[in-house]
Each structure stands twice: as C-alpha cells, then as structure tokens.
Amino acid sequence: MIFKNFNLVILAVLIVSLSISSCKKEQEDTNSPPSAPLVSDPLHVYGEYFFVNWIGVTGATAYYADVATDADFNNMLADYDNMEVAINGMFIVEGVIPVTKYYVRMRAQNANGSSINSLSKEFTTRVADLLPNMGMEDWIDYPNYESPAPVGVWTSANKVVDLNPTIYPQLLFRTDDAYSGSFAAKAVSNIAIGMPLLTGSLSTGLFNVNLNDFLKSMIIGVPYKSRPVRFQGYYKYFPEGNDSCEIRTSLTRWNFSTGEQEKVGEAIYRTQDTISDYTLFDLEFVYFREGYPDTIDMVFAASAGGEYFIGEVGSTIFVDDFTLTFEQK
Template structure:
C-alpha cells in the first residue's frame, strides 16, 4: 500500500514539475483580455469590436479557467483565435520569439475541445529554436505539432511527439495555439484549451528548481537593474538578458557570497526583455522592460 501511495505521489510531482516549463499552462491567471504570459490578436482586433481569445469560466477541464479561441470575421476576413508565448507581428503577419528554454522534451500534451467550421482544422504546436549568430535569425531545432479537423465535444487529451532536426539544444520555446488553419481560416471555428504540459526527452535530466526569495528591480528599468537575494549566494550566479525573439543581448557572472548586485544596462536598447537568473540548480525567468 505504501508503495502505491509513493508511486502516486511521485507521479503527481512529475506532472507539476513538467507543467512548470510552460508558464500559466492552465490559463488560470488573466490580465485584461489575455492570459498572463500569453499573447493574442485581441489588441489588434479590438478596435473593430472583435476579440478572438477570451477567458472561459464554465467549460473547463480543471481549475477555474480555460482559454477559448474563436475564428471571427474582421472587415470580411476570417481572423483565427491565437495564443502564443511569443510575439504576434502585423506586417507581415507572423509569430516571433518565445520564452527561454534549453531542453529537449519528448511530448507536447494538453486537453482540448473543438468545434470546427466546415473544412477547418485547429493547430497546437511547439517550436524549439536557437539563435544563429551567423545568419542573425533563429534556427528550428525541433518541433511538435497536433492538428485536428473533427468535432471534439468532450475534453480530450491531445499529444504530439517532438521531431528534432539538430543535435544542438534550443535556447527558445515558441508555442502557438490556433483555432483555424492559419493559411485557410474559416469563420466560426471554436477551440478550448487547458492544462498544457511537456514530458519525456531530456526534461528532468538537468532538473532546475525555482529560485525563490529574489527581487529584481526597478521594472521598468533605465540604466541599472538591481538583483537582491534573501541571503548570500552559495554559487556563482549567471544573469542573461534575452530579446523577445530569443537573442541573448547581455550576460553577467556574479561571484558567490553576494546579496545585492547592480547591473549596468546603459548599452541596451529600450524594449521588453526576458531576464534569466541561474544560481546552482535554481533559476528564475522574468519579463523586464527597459526604458532609456
């Protein structure tokens, strides 16, 4: 009996660890019209009185909320509901960037419901990318893609295995959830998504834990970023700044035994960045705005 309880506990712990690789993976936290740490076309379509992504509070797989993506007409053009941890550009319409990520999972999983318009299909995929300093663009290290064109009226698990094109590790993960075929969207398709996760592969082989009791300020920052630890660090600390497209723009190494460090960012252009702080087996990733 004790062995069964232990196996169940380890299984639950594994699911929790895997879920942490995707921030706000259950879409529980929302600010305004988008789930926290996700982006949608809402800011582009709302001037026309249209929102394609919304918080669903009744039809959920678990927790209090799920994400509802709908393909709607804007000035006669079908615009799919899209959620991404990257950035949506207008001209040309494109997804760029993502969040810092350096491992090679085996499977992309989650739960969904889908009501397609005639001839339409949904897309749920992950790209693992790495910045190429020679071409000044991102290379695709691996990907996982799930697509479906049938009606799914009850919450169902989807699963997509990763395919890898390179022996390199990625530096960025880009997730895209789309209610329609992006090349042939049809108005009326509805996709509900909840509880995303990554499993298998190299996840957990180099396991990291959340770096707690740390303050990063000010945010927005101008010339200086301060990093304050709750006690003296036991290891050297690596601090990296990444652009939203995954390019490392600045790196610092802090000696062990410090509690407060001030980093000069005078040479960094204004904009949004990810700051990655890693000390021993602990790390934290946070968005930060620089306003010069």
C-alpha cells in the same frame, strides 16, 4: 531706460550662469561613473535555469552581474560573482536548483568607474522547465478583452480590438468551460471589416498591431533552453466547413552562420474532426538537430492556415492543462 537696461543685463547674466551651470553638469556627467542599471521583474524562469532581463543606462560601456542564494549576497554562485554580461539586455543563469530562491543585482561601468549596485530582484525557480500558467488559471482583464498572464509569455491578436471594438473582434477568451480548475482558453476565428480572416489562437510571444504588415504584429516565442520529450494537454474543437486546428510546439535557435532561426525540434498535431469533449493530446517531439534551442514557440490555433489568413469564421478551440514532459535523469 536705465532700469530697463539693468533688467536686460541681469537677464543676460542669468542666461550665461545657467549655460555655465549646464556645461558644468554635462562635464560632471561625462567624468562620472554611470547610473545603476535596472533588473527587470522575473519572467522567463524555469526549473534548471532562468533568464534575466535588464535595462541599461546612458554612458555605460560594460555591465556586471551577481547571483546569490541569499538577499545579502554572501553566498554567490561561483560563475556569477561579478560576471560580465553581454550588452543585449538579457543573460541566462544556469546550474540552479528547482524550487529555490536566487537573487540578482547588476552594476554598470565606464572609464570613470562603476555604478552602485542595482536594486536586487528575487527569482524563484520552478519545479521543472515549464512555462508559467499552463493551466490557464491566471488572466488579466483589459477594457476590451482579457488575456492570459503573464504578459511577455502568452499572447493573442486581441489587441486589435483596441483599434475599434465595433470593427475588430475579440479572438481569445477566458472560459469557465474548463477541463479542470476554474478556467480554460477559448479561441475563435473571425473576420473584421476590410480585413481577411483573423485566426483565433493562443501562443507564446508578444503582439503589437502592425497595420502596414499584419503578419509582423507577432513576435514569436519566448526564451527557452530545454529538450522536452512530449507535449501534452486537453482540448476540444468545433470546426466550421473544412477548417482544421493546429496544436504545436516548435523549438528553434539562432544560426549565426545563416542569420536565421533554425528548427531544433517540434511536436505538432492537426485535425478537422469535431471533438466535443475534452480529449488528451499527447505529442512526441521530433528532433532534427543536436544541441539545445534558445526559443520555444507554443501555438493553439482554431484555424491551422490562419498564418496565411486561411480558415473559417466561427471555428473554435478550447485548451487547458497542457504541459511538457522530460526524460528521467
């Protein structure tokens, strides 16, 4: 009995010790500077600006960023030397030069001080304010479907296939029937058991299946801050019945007064005609407002009414080598 009681005493002491140690650790964490934030891999990078996505840390009350033209951060950009950034997970770097490397690092801060510098990330600006992979050459292979790279820029409703490949059809395909290069995108409208029409489409944004409201599965558009003058590329179209395709780029921005996205400009084209050979589309942007957008939404849909589940099964669009053009400066 004495031995048993002794074990109980030892156990109690250990529990108290662990509790004190835990409380001490929490107190130390409370009285310490935060950990360093994480700068995400480059994604929305253009010719004259780029967006930096980042992940914050617990306990931070402010975040600061450095942008430099060298990996040692000896040559800082004037406006991005210890610049405080809004706590929303993204900021824009402007005034940069096309086809140039830049380096980004961040710090978190609270009342107890600043974190160490985060690991830096290299951003290489593009030749112009264009989206990546507009030639549809780069694709990612998943178990049940393929999707154009990179994730976070190009998407489709192909993720529905993962729910049940025997029920839900693939809607966007990589095809070697290309205008130039090795590949193009092919989108085919189809249906699934128990569901309305699923339009075959390629678009910018993210797609995560929402079975409660399928229309809310798509997060439309990606960050963008330019005013192109034309939207061009090559397509083929094979409609079923009276279906029509839609090729569109919309430029929008958030209106803080109305709490909604407002349309800044748009280039759009629809046709019911069969287009058997790759044909140039050359669309002029029509602008409705002054100033710059904050989002670009690019869509190639085999069924123009697909947003409302209207269209025909089997309508097919091919798209390749599309681009945006700008006024000469």
